[in-house]
Amino acid sequence: MSRARLAELRGPGVRPRPLDARALAALAANPGCRRRALLDGAGVDKGALAQALGSPAAYGRSQFAIVRGNAFEARVKSDGGTDLLRLLHERLAPGTPPPAPEEVATPDLSAAGPEGRTARTALALREATAAGGWALLDHPMLAVEVAGSPAYVEPDAVVVHPDGSWTVVEIKSFPMIDGSADAAKVGAAARQAAVYVLALEPVARHTAARTGRPVHVRDRALLVCPKDFSNLPTAAAVDVRKQLATTRRQLARLTRVEEIAEALPPETTFDLRLADDGRTATRPPEELAQAVEAVGAAYVPECLAACELAFHCRGRSREDGAVEALGRGVRGELGSLRTVEEVLAAAGAGEDPADPEAERDPAVAALRRAAALRAEALAGAAVPAPRAKEPGCR
Structure with missing residues (x-):
């Protein structure tokens, strides 16, 4: 990708934000996030972008x-x-x-x-x-x-x-x-x-x-x-x-920046400024959010300590009900189940452990077993405690 295209993405006249080793280490820890790869490659100030989106980062060195x-x-x-x-x-x-x-x-x-x-x-x-x-x-x-x-x-x-x-x-x-x-x-x-x-x-x-x-x-x-x-x-x-x-x-696994940008609409920009009749105004958050959402993200809870856009991505992940919001470990255990709704449906679809769906998918069988154990524990907790003796009774 040419430097001119990168400049278009972050906005004309906007200086690229340099990457440091801390950001590179975080980027390498989540190579599937095309959004961060593109924004970091283009030198976009993700902190200012998150502020404009209404999801500012709540961390940083004092x-x-x-x-x-x-x-x-x-x-x-x-x-x-x-x-x-x-x-x-x-x-x-x-x-x-x-x-x-x-x-x-x-x-x-x-x-x-x-x-x-x-x-x-x-x-x-x-x-x-x-x-x-x-x-x-x-x-x-x-x-x-x-x-x-x-x-x-x-x-x-x-x-x-x-x-x-x-x-x-x-x-x-x-x-x-x-x-x-x-x-x-x-x-x-x-x-x-x-x-x-x-x-x-x-x-x-x-x-x-x-x-x-x-x-x-x-x-x-x-x-x-x-x-x-x-x-x-x-x-x-x-x-x-x-x-x-x-x-x-x-x-080495990171997708090249030019490959990510080729899939974007030509008018996509992450410039916070909006030129209007010779005056500079702030670009509407809705327009910025549309540009950000045009690039796929791979949110995991670890992003909260490493990426300025983590709170924005977490909100979108929760809205979509993605199981990735629960962590990589949970995502790996759930197999083909991609949303929280699918997980809840699989857990409550039936109580028969010999159900054909449970036999085909070990994750479904584990969810139904966990749901049965939870129901059993709640039923035991619902047993009323013995009544206290009335005053004066022996």
Whole structure:
């Protein structure tokens, strides 16, 4: 798909909203959602779109958490990243000589635009690898293809080892208490690190071909967090092989953006502005909803923590009675039953377990058995309790 068509979808003059690793990890977790693939590929601001539809997202990082995270990251990278490299050496390279601060290269990665920064990052990685020393790349820019369109991601840091290997560094502000952190937050950080490793792999292959040195991206990322309840950094090595394999497989399954857009009416747009007699007005929510509904979605409850349009999609899913709104596990157990009405009808269609329909569909048999057990439990609960003795009775 041409960039012009993507610009038409988000609106003329509207800057594309960049994808980050957090959004890419969420997109890879639900590759069947064509709606998110198209909106993310076109750079549409889903948060503003959800607000215009009347279903704003009720989540997001607080300003306090952002400021705290930025302050901790600055603390970790101060003095040329001395603490960061010390932690990396302790966790990932204990058998090698520790790097001296003056031996660590810190290349300048500034350039114009994401394409320029991506090219500058690739050049810096190639030069550092060819030099055969330590290098710390602060906020490099990497590109990864998502549904046929490039997405630019920015890890906190990438460290080049003297042996030609590269390590992704993730710096988070949640604490690591007694050497362990919240499992859900660590898992989210591992999924983000896997996106960065995936984006580094083609750069590593190109660097190896240009420098003649063996280059590989390590599948263990360095997670840096505050130690206990202080602002002192500590770290742990996180194995991202599982997350990397999952992300690679799921992103490969994503339908290409141009294939999704070809099925849309030519006048489809997600532009919130409506030009009317030279004045700019807000596009009616009904028109925006029609454009959004023209693209198929795959709502699951996990979307509530990962997508700005989740509340809108949940409302539509409930209106349609789709069983997907109950979760992937429930959807898998119900087999061919697609709506809540079908489930209720199957559960109450009969009580005979030998019914031919129940024999043909194990889900129907399980539903009828569950309905019978529920009726039995309710009948037992309806038994009146013994009456209390009257006062004065013995």
